[in-house]
Every structure is written in structure tokens, then in C-alpha cells.
Amino acid sequence: MTIGFRPCTDEYTICRSVQFPGGTQCRIVRRCRPFTAETAALKARAAEDAWNTRDSERVALAYTEDSIWRNRAEFLTGREEIVAFLRRKWARELDYRLIKEVWTFAGNRIAVRFAYEWHDDSGHWFRSYGNENWEFSGNGLMSRRIASINDLPIAETDRKFRWPLGRRPDDHPGVSELGL
Secondary structure: OEEEEOOOOOOOOEEEEEEEOOEEEEEEEEOOOOOOHHHHHHHHHHHHHHHHHOOHHHHHOOEEEEEEEEEOOEEEEOHHHHHHHHHHHHHHOEEEEEEEEEEEEEOOEEEEEEEEEEEOOOOOEEEEEEEEEEEEOOOOOEEEEEEEEEEEEEOHHHOOOOOOOOOOOOOOOOOOOOOO
């Protein structure tokens, strides 16, 4: 399966093209402005799917060249710094699995809450909880990401995210359904 994005051709849509054997399916995952409940949810799921690949370069393509980030106490500017940050993150946070859901949206902004599970190189498991504020440029790429995150040590037996690495299955419960 190959996933690609067309740039914004009008004020309203960007399409997610998914190449399957036998054809391509397309669905809207980004609105340049303003977001609706449907497009905000699709945008959050597309971000979740990308982050679950743990492909730093692919994830960085969703952000403007000069995107501004705050992640915990770290401040980043631009795709190059984003890629370097994500490489460090996923070298440390092993077997990473993430779920995001929309908290609210307005205009060109979306707020999401999320949880992810991972372990360190000593085998200690964590569930990280957080909130992100996203702001999008006119071309549908994220120009600002502000993330606040807390880590909770958990026992391996307390894990809730047990799907195979990669995209969360459609029938797997979300953050709210899991009571997180």
C-alpha cells in the first residue's frame, strides 16, 4: 500500500490517495480551512497513522518547512529539526503505538489528546498522555505544534495497545473508549 498527498488545489481539500492492488481509493483527510468535525477527525487519524509508521521523514512532510514546535521542554523550528527530533524519539521510545483523538477544532486549528505506549531499552513500559495544539497554513500543512506530555510507568501486563506495529486497526478502541 502506498500513501501520498496532493497539495491543496483550492481552499477546501487535500486528498489521501491509497494505492491498493487493483486501484486507488481517495478520501479527504485535510481541509485547509475551516475544519469540520469530519475533516478534523480524518486529519487526526492521518497524523496518528503517520506517527505509527515511525518514519521520521514521512511524518515531517505533514509540516511546513518552517514549522514551529514545542514538544515537552524542547523547542524546534523547521523540518530538519523535526526529523532529527523524531529519530531521537523513536530510538529511545521502542515498540511505539499511538492513538490520537480530536478534542476540539475551529478555523485552521485542531486540539487533540493522545496516549501512546512504549518501552525503553531496559524493557520498562510507559504510557504517555498528552495534548497537542495544531495550527495549519493555507496549504494544509501544519505550521505550529505545541505538545504537553506526561509519562506513566506501567507494567507490561497493563498495556492496552497490543496491535502489531504500524497502523492501529479500525476496530481498536480509541482514547475515550479505553477510558484514558
